[in-house]
Amino acid sequence: MNTQIKLAKRPKGLPEKENFAFEEGPVPSPESGQVLIQTIYVSVDPYMRGRMEDTKSYVEPFQVGKVIDGGVVGKVVESKSEDIEEGNYVIGHLGWQEYSVAEASTVRVIDKNLAPLSSYLGVLGMPGLTAYFGMTDIGQPKEGETVVVSGAAGAVGMIAGQIAKIHGARVVGLAGTDDKVQYLKDKAGFDEAINYKTTQDLHSALKEACPNGVDVYFDNVGGHISDAVYPLLNDFARIPQCGAISSYNKGGDDTGPRIQTYMVKSRVRLQGFIVSDYAKEFDQGAKHLGTWLSEGKLVYKETINEGFENIPDAFLGLFEGKNIGKQLIKVAEE
Amino acid sequence: MNTQIKLAKRPKGLPEKENFAFEEGPVPSPESGQVLIQTIYVSVDPYMRGRMEDTKSYVEPFQVGKVIDGGVVGKVVESKSEDIEEGNYVIGHLGWQEYSVAEASTVRVIDKNLAPLSSYLGVLGMPGLTAYFGMTDIGQPKEGETVVVSGAAGAVGMIAGQIAKIHGARVVGLAGTDDKVQYLKDKAGFDEAINYKTTQDLHSALKEACPNGVDVYFDNVGGHISDAVYPLLNDFARIPQCGAISSYNKGGDDTGPRIQTYMVKSRVRLQGFIVSDYAKEFDQGAKHLGTWLSEGKLVYKETINEGFENIPDAFLGLFEGKNIGKQLIKVAEE
Secondary structure (H helix, E strand, C coil): CEEEEEECCCCCCCCCHHHEEEEEECCCCCCCCEEEEEEEEEECCCCHHHHCCCCCCCCCCCCECCECEEEEEEEEEEECCCCCCCCCEEEEEEECECEEEEEHHHEEEECCCCCCHHHHHCCCCHHHHHHHHHHHHHHCCCCCCEEEECCCCEHHHHHHHHHHHHCCCEEEEEECCHHHHHHHHHCCCCCEEEECCCCCCHHHHHHHHCCCCEEEEEECCCHHHHHHHHHHEEEEEEEEECCCCCCCCCHHHCEEECCHHHHHHCCCEEEECCHHHHHHHHHHHHHHHHHHHHCCCCCCCEEEEECHHHHHHHHHHHCCCCCCEEEEEECCCC | CEEEEEECCCCCCCCCHHHEEEEEECCCCCCCCEEEEEEEEEECCCCHHHHCCCCCCCCCCCCECCECEEEEEEEEEEECCCCCCCCCEEEEEEECECEEEEEHHHCEEECCCCCCHHHHHCCCCHHHHHHHHHHHHHHCCCCCCEEEECCCCEHHHHHHHHHHHHCCCEEEEEECCHHHHHHHHHCCCCCEEEECCCCCCHHHHHHHHCCCCEEEEEECCCHHHHHHHHHHEEEEEEEEECCCCCCCCCHHHCEEECCHHHHHHCCCEEEECCHHHHHHHHHHHHHHHHHHHHCCCCCCCEEEEECHHHHHHHHHHHCCCCCCEEEEEECCCC
16 A cells, blocks of 8 residues: 555644645556655655645645655665666655655666765755755855854754855854754854754844854744844845745744845845755755765754654654754655 | 034934034135035935934944035035146035035046036936946846836936836836826836825735736835835845835834745845945946936936025935935035
């Protein structure tokens, strides 16, 4: 049998378990040019919240009653393609289901010996590339500059901060638990990290951590955390706006101090981006990430939950800040 | 006698007449290398509100008890410089006073026969260059794109919209009186103009005026006008953030819908700028503006109040939206 997870109904505000429906169907059969893939790792990512809405965005919304899809690493268990062999491991944009059939051309064979399978969904995959292009193309940190990263213990933020370190910047991370703060300082090489949940006066804490102001603000979260950063921006600061997770579940009720005056006063460049805009440069980005990884300049962390049935919980946990690093669900043994 | 206007005290919220003090002193005498200038035109500009605050910004704050300064066109009535002759007209950053002494090197001789004296403070001066660099460097409008300009009947907005037209864009202006709207459509060649004060549902009106969405939003105002524009931004839209006049008098109480999600979703580039960042390219910008003006591709409008004593009123009028085009005060005959 092939268990699948479908969008049961669209959420209002914070998604709940009732937004997801488990269904069972037969394992599909590949036709010519196709492969049958057994799901091993499923990626859950904050941007998926946007796809649960029925509104125009940069990716198609999930459809009610249809299988949810996202990044998946799996093993080819049957091949009717000349390009991919049975036993190959692949990464692709596939359904939240135990088995998927895909055109061979839409998945990519990955090498388990070069890097752990799971890393292709994290540091070497979409989150790593997101960090890479946001930080290098928009952030452009320079030697001695100060870089602040929000959502710093997440899959993207953790890599973004380390890339800024590689470029010689002072890096300050914002995260929501003491464990995360400790990890950023002890393992990921951040110069400072602040627990925004327990810090009473975030603006003052940031000011102390950034005595020379802020030159790059890599923002994953928006909301009141960003409010505390804007007044510290230096002239010609850059803001790679990677996400705004604090807003995703708030609908139209999300208000805060207006930011336009800061943008003019300090001549700030705030630029939203998504990783697929850089598709033509993926190879170059992956090469840099792989090199830094092999040189030990980049570390990464994963939170891996086990069991297909726990996918929705792991997704919901993203909005509670439960994960350190990349959140994955292991659905089957490698 | 030399009447001067000094900053009497810093305003809280909207400036009032009591923030200004008139004082009389002797007409100063130039020393070697200096010139004595009789003020003819004084420029008042929205950015000056920021200089009334005692906070870090891109220009020095005005000092309490000191003469306020800004753009001035005047006539040299005495010269102790070899570079400037008595009778020359000059433009410079000078005090709100009837007579100024300046180092000859800090003012620029202008030619009354090439363009009207007043235009050097408007279309050929700081506001024109602001429009030019914001629109061409950040906005980058392309043939067939849709450009929205807020504060469109102001000194900068009016020129910015016309520059977008020259680049082949559809241009929609937002202004606060029917006269302004009429001017933009009839004289300045805007495709559409909307009176934001009398339009009940600004977002819907904008949607109708911009059936293909918004590719460039040249923003002078911020506030609820901008709130209505953000949801209409197309992918890869650009926002030259020129000003945020709606916020200038609000201090810390200025809140509104958060914008980060729009920025990510549509991969928007929002960039604050000020004209002096482009100082090295002023000659090139002025050349373009002058050419367009002489070719009849660019029209401009001035609101000229008369009398030195009316400078503060004209400045305060900027925040009531009284002026169409560049607001000047004529202090003496040419």
